[in-house]
Amino acid sequence: MRAIAAGAGAPVLTRDRRADAPPGLQRTDLGDHALWSFRAPARSGFEASWRCPEAEAALVDVVRQERAEVVHVHHLAHLDLGLPRTARELGAAVVLTLHDYHLACARGQLVDRDLKRCAGPAPERCARCLAEHLRASGPLARLAPLVRRVGLESAGRRALAGPAPRPRDVARSEARAAAARQALAAAHRVLAPSRSLAERFGELGLCRSVVVQDLPLVSPIPPAPAPPPGPVRFLFVGSLIPTKGPGVLVEAFALLRSMDTASSPTLTLYGPRPAYDGRDDFHEALLRRLTEVGGARWAGLFGDEARAQVYAEADVLVVPSTWEENSPLVVREAVAAGLRVVASDVGGVAEVDPDARRVPPGDPRALAEALRAEVDRGRGRRPTRPWPLAPHLSALEIHYLAAMTARGDR
Numbered sequence: 001m002r003a004i005a006a007g008a009g010a011p012v013l014t015r016d017r018r019a020d021a022p023p024g025l026q027r028t029d030l031g032d033h034a035l036w037s038f039r040a041p042a043r044s045g046f047e048a049s050w051r052c053p054e055a056e057a058a059l060v061d062v063v064r065q066e067r068a069e070v071v072h073v074h075h076l077a078h079l080d081l082g083l084p085r086t087a088r089e090l091g092a093a094v095v096l097t098l099h100d101y102h103l104a105c106a107r108g109q110l111v112d113r114d115l116k117r118c119a120g121p122a123p124e125r126c127a128r129c130l131a132e133h134l135r136a137s138g139p140l141a142r143l144a145p146l147v148r149r150v151g152l153e154s155a156g157r158r159a160l161a162g163p164a165p166r167p168r169d170v171a172r173s174e175a176r177a178a179a180a181r182q183a184l185a186a187a188h189r190v191l192a193p194s195r196s197l198a199e200r201f202g203e204l205g206l207c208r209s210v211v212v213q214d215l216p217l218v219s220p221i222p223p224a225p226a227p228p229p230g231p232v233r234f235l236f237v238g239s240l241i242p243t244k245g246p247g248v249l250v251e252a253f254a255l256l257r258s259m260d261t262a263s264s265p266t267l268t269l270y271g272p273r274p275a276y277d278g279r280d281d282f283h284e285a286l287l288r289r290l291t292e293v294g295g296a297r298w299a300g301l302f303g304d305e306a307r308a309q310v311y312a313e314a315d316v317l318v319v320p321s322t323w324e325e326n327s328p329l330v331v332r333e334a335v336a337a338g339l340r341v342v343a344s345d346v347g348g349v350a351e352v353d354p355d356a357r358r359v360p361p362g363d364p365r366a367l368a369e370a371l372r373a374e375v376d377r378g379r380g381r382r383p384t385r386p387w388p389l390a391p392h393l394s395a396l397e398i399h400y401l402a403a404m405t406a407r408g409d410r
Contacts, residue, residue, distance in 0.1 A: 015040060016037040025037075025061055040055065073087070074099065095191065098326075100197075117346075189406065197348060213395055214327070224312035233267075234253065248362055319344065323347070331352040335384065338383070341353045
């Protein structure tokens with residue numbers, strides 16, 4: 001978002017989540033654009049995940065001070081679902097980009113608490129899926145640190161989620177869903193990076209008019225040099241959470257190694273280990289399993305300065321996600337570097353890389369067969385694609401003009 005804003009010379013508003021962030025609204029001059037940031041106190045409870053009065057106040061100040069004619073909303077996580085409506089009431093044309101399923105699903109990925117892809121939002125279904133969050137308030141919320149310290153967080157969540165949803169839980173869940181629908185309705189133009197996501201929002205009845213607009217690769221990656229001879233090197237880049245599929249990948253790689261003991265392929269996983277709702281011990285179990293599989297390792301995190309080298313040291317990117325990926329950045333990066341791609345056949349992956357080898361999600365054996373086919377191909381590079389920023393900025397100008405025209409028509 002900031003790279004796009006810098007290219008367009010547009011100000012950015014974001015929430016500063018640092019513990020030592022200064023109070024109030026802050027403006028930082030970055031030369032080609034201004035960065036506005038605000039601090040909001042940490043709050044617990046379900047409503048705090050989608051309501052933030054400080055965000056609304058900050059938006060009002062920035063729109064007025066910058067005399068903004070267009071407000072481009074990229075994501076509302078940890079902000080306030082009412083911001084598009086507020087921007088519209090201030091007279092701005094509102095453009096909203098869908099980056100995932102946050103406006104359709106409070107969990108963000110349209111995956112339920114059992115890690116199954118969800119059919120779509122419905123009041124009682126959502127209340128059941130969010131039960132532990134809707135009920136963990138007041139005295140129960142104050143007990144959370146103690147429950148985490150004694151290792152009973154997962155058990156506590158299961159206990160909270162057990163009973164059928166109460167009418168009050170359903171009403172609170174529906175209030176969040178209604179605010180999300182209002183956010184979509186307030187936008188003069190809604191964009192999505194993939195046709196898959198755009199069509200899904202239409203199927204869910206949330207937004208019938210979504211314009212597909214591909215994303216740029218704001219940090220260009222040069223084509224990787226031709227690799228030296230050797231075993232095929234598989235790469236995973238992403239958070240170590242269940243829906244990204246690293247567990248499926250590790251089991252598939254173990255099967256591959258048992259099927260082919262001669263070629264000795266390798267697997268390197270990069271990414272953070274965030275807590276995942278209801279699966280607090282997932283990454284610990286994953287890393288334990290990883291130590292049992294020959295040729296596989298977790299390499300931690302890497303910075304932007306190491307990004308090109310990470311891709312240069314691999315041959316095949318694997319994207320084993322089980323949720324409906326929108327338009328993965330890692331696939332863009334891999335194609336720009338010249339890597340081949342093996343991916344779950346879900347969401348918009350195939351739109352980014354039509355030549356990706358696709359497999360059913362959540363199927364280690366099918367994935368192992370796909371990996372073996374890549375081992376048979378050996379090392380090598382493929383034609384690259386850059387996804388430059390300049391054409392994207394030109395396209396955004398057209399969207400902004402369309403939104404301003406729609407603002408005048410309503």
